[in-house]
Amino acid sequence: MSEADPESGLTLGLVQALHGLDGERWFRQMADGLPLIVWTARADGAVDYFNWRWWDFIGARPGIPDERGWQDVLHPDDLPPTLARWQQALATGESYAMEYRFRRAADQTYRWHLGRAEPLRQADGQILKWLGTCTDIDDQKRAAESLAGVQQRLQEQVLERTMLIERVNTHLLAEVQKGEYLLRQLQSHTDNLARIIATQTRLAEAELDLDLFLNLVVQQMQELTPASGAAVELVEGEEMVYRAASGSVAPFVGVRLAIGSSLSGLCVRSAAVLMSADTEQDPRVDLAACRKIGVASMVVAPLLLAGKAVGVLKIMASQANAFSATDVQTLQLMAGLLGSELGHQVDFENNQRLLAERTEEVAKRMASEAVLRANVERTQRIIESSHEAFVCVNEQSEITDWNSEASRIFGWERGEVIGRPLTSVIIPERLGNAHHEGMARFIRTGQGPVINRRVELPALRKDGSELIVEITISTSGSGAEREFSAFMRDVTERKRTEQEVLLNQQLLRSVTDAIPAVVAFIDMREVLRYCNKPFLQTFGKIEAQCLGHSLLELLGADEYAFIQPHVAQALAGQQTSFERALKVQGNERYLEVRYVPERDIGGEVRGFYLILWDITERWALEQQFRLRALRDSLTGLLNRAAIMETLERAIAEHGPGSCDLALLYLDVDHFKEINDNLGHAVGDEVLKIFAARLQRSVRTSDVVARLGGDEFVILLQHLSSAELACEVAAKVIEAMVEPLQIRQHSLAVSTSIGVAMLDAQTPCPETLLEKADQALYQAKQAGRNRFSLSS
Known part of the structure; x- marks a missing residue:
């Protein structure tokens, strides 16, 4: 994480997302909704907050953090380096990331976490707080030890975290829209007041x-x-x-x-x-x-x-x-x-x-x-009904007019101020000389830097407290009858709110930078207007290389051509998502991408948010599991599940009643005797050679699979007649004539084959397989080493 820059390329929606909300309360509500441990510490390093996920992890009710609380549940081997790294961060003011183990109360096991800490600074560079996150990475650490069971757990974790992140994103979008609405309402109200006064x-x-x-x-x-x-x-x-x-x-x-x-x-x-x-x-x-x-x-x-x-x-x-x-x-x-x-x-x-x-x-x-x-x-x-304070003074700076709004803002009644010098009523003492010099300069030259301009100045209430007023000064008359009229509005609360928004803006960027996902905003012209720190880290860019550039410029013509339909869908107001393999900084990565439309208060789409997760490891595991699930481990052929799925697609493609698809069901004659007399190792070698000869006997478009044991099937498609299926069966039988040389044994192996054709009476894979099995039985009864065509 890096220090938030209030003048960075945040979009208007993110800049004003927390307008009017208490920053600390908003942050804790947001942190309690995140799927990871979040903590904060004072500038001196004392931890003052953990979110609910921490208390749930250590098995305690939420309360005031104890300085030793997190150290007691840290693994003894990890405690010294973790404390040393934390002390180094406090000394240098630099962020860090490191791995360590926490003891989980539920089962007293230590789980690995990726911990990050980031300083949050004020406008003058001083550290205001430390923000930290701890992401549970124990499952990734132990994935190699439990590969057989990791798929289900990984899918559940990905689904859970995706749902949590979606809820966080939905909440962020709602807060952005609320902030923008409030800001527009405030601006509209301000503009209307000015126009009403003019009217x-x-x-x-x-x-x-x-x-x-x-x-x-x-x-x-x-x-x-x-x-x-x-x-x-x-x-x-x-x-x-x-x-x-x-x-x-x-x-x-x-x-x-x-x-x-x-x-x-x-x-x-x-x-x-x-x-x-x-x-x-x-x-x-x-x-x-x-x-x-x-x-x-x-x-x-x-x-x-x-x-x-x-x-x-x-x-x-x-x-x-x-x-x-x-x-x-x-x-x-x-x-x-x-x-x-x-x-x-x-x-x-x-x-x-x-x-x-x-x-x-x-x-x-x-x-x-x-x-x-x-x-x-x-x-x-x-003037009296105006929502702005009205004060009028003469050339001697004596108050000649004062409306009720001025009384409300400054605390002085009209009768108390008429005839008194303005400097003794609302001008702070330190600004008195500047006021007199400005009046003298205008009387002498007819010009003044604040005349007919909207400026912000400090002012004084009757009780001695200061406020900030937005003031417009105009003049009328000439000579001894010249007057200076001023319309003023109390903007103290607005200025305070602006400061809160600035601090909340820094907090918002810190939170979005801590989320383990790439986040960006693209406007209606397909130009990147905001991106978080993971975006820059993932693509190896700096903000100047990204913000203000179009998607076409950033991605290139080929990649833009792929995403353009999804971009068009998002800009039309529809959420869309897809998965995509992409070369990132020279490495092939597999990404899950989601486009979420952003609407203004009127419901019009003003752009969309890009949310991206790197799912390369999950995708690789899924491919491994899928490959293992569809292949026979001994022969490398498709297994029963794969051939049944393939057969179902083939039947659907050819249609009911089609006669151009055949299924050959075959096994090794007397295979049990080979296993019993020569052992299973020899039997396995027989099955491997048998499978290899089957593959050499058919076309590359045909499908060979092992159902189990010594049972195999061959799927033949796009046949012009049943005779062609019988020719293939005869070719397979001929391929088994040559004895098999296995170790010191020379084995004569034959096969029996049942042939079944797809027709109106075989509407599903199971029926066709059963029909071919019955034909195999007929070939066995007829003496083996032959094929039989199902009637």
Whole structure:
């Protein structure tokens, strides 16, 4: 393992996989799910955690690790070198891997383990913790001693570990998706707040004209949310009227809907925000009207005037489940602003009726003052209702405005701060000189490094504690009336979370590097975006040689041509796996490969994970077992199990009722007498020579097998007649005429043969074999050294 680099090529999914989770708790839950012993130690080497697999191995209940606990169960011969290697690691800060034996409580036997230890470092290079794993390798160590029984145990271990790793991978994928979702939600919320503030400013600058205001609102709602259209509906008698609309519903301005049959009407009656995630499944909506204007989902918020709903602000989309909680919050905020504006519009219209009775000059002046006053009040309402702290100071850095959010964040009430220097309220003492110099420089030059930019700065609360604020400063006016306005947001928790994510990112890489499998992530353009340490070790690469390169570049044309169908399947959203022999760093290895699609929050495939296991040893054992299982150990011919499998495939290939397949059943005449008189050693030599002569008597496409004892069969395929099968039988009998020279003996050996042809009455291998056996019996009865064709 190597020290995790926070600026490495981790994909966005892995970087944010643990966002918002407690790192220690998450790690222990993850470690308890791994199929190997996991431990951690403090920087000074004191072990402070074992996972459940350790306690299960030593036969104890989980508890606080004892410094001598692991040493007591270590084999006496392994204790000195293990302690020496551990002390060397503590002295040098280097990772290590070595083998040693632990005593298992269940049977008091010592089992071999491959132990690894890796330092986890902080950003400044200091060791934070040691992470270690112990992988049980006892079965591999003892495989040579128990070859006959290792296959079943190995298969069970591989299956168990594969299932465990799959569960770990499934959990990792779920955590990655959760982290990405939370990050996107946070980013979306941040972007929306900035856009809402900009929208509020724009609305505050608009003239006091209701239609203009309504059109601005629906246009901005379409921009601030994923809506395909937005509308304002006002109550007129028993109907709801589209007063303003944008996007896909813009042509429907003036459309009227009955209050009683629409979601908008229900919103007016309940004065509550309502959402229809899928209009096709929602009995509250006017389905015919929704289909008419192409709406599949919608959210409506009431427009309140003096506590009474007089209309709704509605956003709509052409697809179901289109809106998030952030979109609903945006809708509520804009509906509140619009409801307030409606109230001001009513007041404005009343004033207009009164002013109409006066002179035109007075009417114009009063209208102008009303517009100005409304704009000022609207701006103040926007600032006061903002989710960001608003602070305004003059050229002397004296506070002139302070909203309720500023009171909440900094702890000062508005009356306590108005007129006081900003440096005495929220600016830390160490930054006071820099603040005054910056103000003087701007007044002198008209330029400042933080003006109209989003920056992060430390600030001070009333209780003396510090926080981090994200601040945007703008200026207005000139001369003595110049003011500096600042919108601020408390990002202390976000900064703390970022630090936790950074530490968890290091822990995540350490865990994935400790997993005994190759892991990589490939994006939709088939470009490698992440790989763990086993990947680099397996292929002998460094990250710079891998990350950012396509599969074609990394594998070459021939290997890419083989995996391309599997890659296409994974990018289409289907999990796929295969086994493949591959030359890795000059060595032929047999690999098990799995492609697992990665989807974003919307369900769209964004790439796939490659998970690879080296199963060369297991595959070699399986081939050995298969070869032994299918071959007769004495003659080297196929055995009974192999010939029955071959015969079943042949019958299936030729089809029922076919007559171009024959089976010859034969044995050695008087073989029992040879065994009884000359011994089994001579008998075995007879069988070997007999088998060799059989193979020389048939075509290379024919199959010869030993059923057991002195019984053999020959499978003949693609015959044009039964006569050809009889000719082969005669040729075999002729091949046995020459005496067998075995040691000092010259033996005359003959054979009897039963010939059976495949037909409609022999639908299975057993029936055909029985038919040939009956024909052999007939040949024996007829005097041996001959063949008989089954009728």
